[in-house]
Amino acid sequence: MNDIQKYLTPNREDFDKDPFGYSALARHKWGMASTIAGFPIDITKPATDEELKNPILWMSQAHALSEAAAAVLSKDQKFEVMPPPVRSACDSQYCAVGLMLVGYSLEICLKSMIIIREGVDGYRKIEKKTKHHRLHDLANFIPDLSKKEIAILRGLTHFVYWAGRYPDPGSGKEGEAEEIFNISEKYKVSAHDLFKLTTKVMGHAQTVAAEL
Structure with missing residues (x-):
């Protein structure tokens, strides 16, 4: 594997050595991939506003957030370090973090579609x-x-x-805390409903791209 291929291959050992640097390299890795594809980007210089608003980079971020949400919500935590009476509360908060990531993934996806449009x-x-x-x-x-x-939404x-x-x-x-319950009860929102809508919103990106 040459140096470029190695640089463009996910490597969590690099994250272990430099978590901040590794996690902030998306723009540089995108720039190198773009250069290889025939659209040169000088990653030795600070990123331009236009580079950072590339919708592909935004879609990639949305996908990363979506995968992070899936990783959180598919993991059944035990919260063994918490006192037993508090574990259920912590699990609700844990799922709330997963929903936050779902929301962020939709936000970035929607904004990327606006950039495309x-x-x-x-x-x-x-x-x-x-x-x-x-x-x-x-x-x-x-x-x-x-x-x-x-x-x-x-x-x-x-x-x-x-x-x-x-929690506050x-x-x-x-009153915003009560509004969440009101939405849930009025519309009988299930996890299936939630993820079906997520798929619908993200899938609309193909329609937006096809309209160009």
Whole structure:
């Protein structure tokens, strides 16, 4: 294996040696892969705004987040270091982290589709309007979303903003905790519903790309 192939091959030993550096190398590795494909990017220089807004790089990030979410939610933790009465609470919080990752993956995927639709220059003009995590707003260009699907996106938005990171939405926002339960009960949201919508949203990227 030559040096370039080695550099472009996932290697967790490199992560063990330098977790920050390894985890921040996506742009450089993408630049090298792009150069090999005939689209030169000088990775010896700081990244440009246009490079960092490459929708393929964003789609790759969305996929990484999706895989991270799957890894979390498919693992049944025991929480043995926690006192037995607290383990169930910790498991709910653990699943909340998984939903946060699902929400982040959808957010990045939706924003990458907006970049594809608008182009980098066009996206710059509306970027301030998209600097939020409101999935139900970001997804307004996806056709045929049902009221239940929009409600699911609203629910995931809570996990991105606070419920996947804190037990508390913040002073004066305590009602947001109840809103999650209201969405769940009103629309009878199941894990199947959640992941079916995730597949639908991410799958729309192919439609967006085909429209170019």
